[in-house]
Each structure stands twice: as C-alpha cells, then as structure tokens.
Amino acid sequence: AQSVTQPDIHITVSEGASLELRCNYSYGATPYLFWYVQSPGQGLQLLLKYFSGDTLVQGIKGFEAEFKRSQSSFNLRKPSVHWSDAAEYFCAVGGLSGNTPLVFGKGTRLSVIA
Amino acid sequence: GAVVSQHPSWVICKSGTSVKIECRSLDFQATTMFWYRQFPKQSLMLMATSNEGSKATYEQGVEKDKFLINHASLTLSTLTVTSAHPEDSSFYICSARDPGAGVGETQYFGPGTRLLVL
Numbered sequence: 287a288q289s290v291t292q293p294d295i296h297i298t299v300s301e302g303a304s305l306e307l308r309c310n311y312s313y314g315a316t317p318y319l320f321w322y323v324q325s326p327g328q329g330l331q332l333l334l335k336y337f338s339g340d341t342l343v344q345g346i347k348g349f350e351a352e353f354k355r356s357q358s359s360f361n362l363r364k365p366s367v368h369w370s371d372a373a374e375y376f377c378a379v380g381g382l383s384g385n386t387p388l389v390f391g392k393g394t395r396l397s398v399i400a
Numbered sequence: 401g402a403v404v405s406q407h408p409s410w411v412i413c414k415s416g417t418s419v420k421i422e423c424r425s426l427d428f429q430a431t432t433m434f435w436y437r438q439f440p441k442q443s444l445m446l447m448a449t450s451n452e453g454s455k456a457t458y459e460q461g462v463e464k465d466k467f468l469i470n471h472a473s474l475t476l477s478t479l480t481v482t483s484a485h486p487e488d489s490s491f492y493i494c495s496a497r498d499p500g501a502g503v504g505e506t507q508y509f510g511p512g513t514r515l516l517v518l
Contacts, residue, residue: 322509327512327514328511328512329406329493329509329510329511329512330444330493330509331509332508332509376443376444380507387434387446387449387495388434388446388495388507389446390443390444391443392442392443393442393443395441
C-alpha cells in the first residue's frame with residue numbers, strides 16, 4: 287500500500303538557520319513525489335515535485351528536495367529559513383495514472399524563531 | 401500555473417441542513433477531481449474521486465449518501481454535505497488534475513472551504 291511518513295511532527299529553527307524536513311515513502315511503482323506548504327487556514331501551495339531525471343529538485347521560495355531511491359526518501363531542504371516560512375509542510379506521493387489521488391504524510395509544522 | 405477555485409471559502413450552518421461546496425477549474429478542463437477532508441492539525445484524507453459524467457468513487461468509510469458528489473461538467477465538481485452535523489465540521493479541499501500539463505500527477509488544489517456546523 288502507498289504511504290508517506292513524515293517523522294517530525296513539529297520542528298523549530300532559528301531564522302537564518304538551515305532546514306531539513308524528512309519524508310519517507312512506500313510505493314509499489316515509480317513514485318511521483320511532491321512537497322506542499324500550507325499556511326494557517328489556507329489551501330495547499332506546491333513547492334516542488336519530482337517525476338524523473340535529476341534527483342535534486344529545485345522549487346519555489348528557495349526550497350529544494352533530493353530523491354533517494356535507495357532510502358525511499360524525499361527530504362526537503364532550505365539553506366536559510368525566513369520567518370515567513372513558518373507553516374505546515376506536507377509530503378505526498380502519487381502515481382502515473384490520472385485517476386490516482388495523492389497520498390499525504392501527516393505533515394510537519396515548522397516554527398521559526400528570531 | 402493552473403487555478404482551482406472553491407466556493408464558498410467558509411460556511412456556517414445549522415445542524416440538519418445541507419451545504420453545497422463548489423470546486424472549479426478556471427483555466428483548464430478537469431476530467432478528474434478529488435475531494436479531501438482535513439481536521440485541525442491533521443493531514444488531508446481523501447474522501448472521493450470525482451469523474452466527469454460518471455459516479456464518484458468513495459474511499460472506505462465515507463458515506464456516499466451523506467457526501468454527494470456531482471461532476472456535471474469538465475470544470476465543475478460539487479460536494480454536498482447532506483443533513484450536516486457538528487462532526488462534519490472540517491476543512492474541505494478539492495484538487496483537479498490538469499491533463500494538459502504533461503507528465504505526471506500535476507494536481508492543483510483549491511483554497512479550501514471551512515465548514516462549521518452548529
């Protein structure tokens with residue numbers, strides 16, 4: 287069965303510090319992987335996605351993620367966090383079929399302190 | 401990128417009434433839309449897959465008679481919560497896949513509808 291695990295429920299980092307959010311997945315075929323960000327009371331915004339090719343993916347707002355097939359991981363990173371990055375981050379996995387919905391992890395809440 | 405809208409953005413209703421939530425793809429045609437539900441501080445849980453011109457496919461545990469889904473056109477899917485009760489209060493989010501976006505599951509999410517049942 288498809289599943290996504292985000293081991294960290296809540297992470298707090300200082301503004302300007304680096305960030306890594308962990309994501310592990312279980313998927314029976316070639317996965318399509320996504321990271322979304324959700325601000326309080328808002329919908330989801332796509333940060334980046336991986337389909338194939340280069341395993342290091344660049345996204346918006348200075349985020350990047352690296353796909354590691356051997357570890358079934360797709361960790362999200364940012365070299366220097368800004369206070370506006372405080373939000374909920376969701377990792378998701380999907381398939382090739384157009385009728386395949388995304389499976390989401392439980393999310394990681396990021397707090398940024400001065 | 402493609403835009404998906406939802407209406408209303410929030411709604412308060414009395415217990416026992418029905419509430420309709422609309423999900424529209426604004427600049428593309430979506431043969432498939434998905435409805436998710438999100439409880440506070442939790443992840444998105446898929447409720448159903450809405451297919452244009454056919455019956456929706458519901459996830460296990462989701463009451464199809466309570467959560468009526470209609471995908472009457474390629475740009476509109478509606479979710480009707482019938483005889484709403486306080487436990488139906490939640491954040492409902494739809495997504496639509498843009499088949500013209502190329503490879504992969506490029507889904508676009510609506511901004512969500514917050515439902516509060518009193």
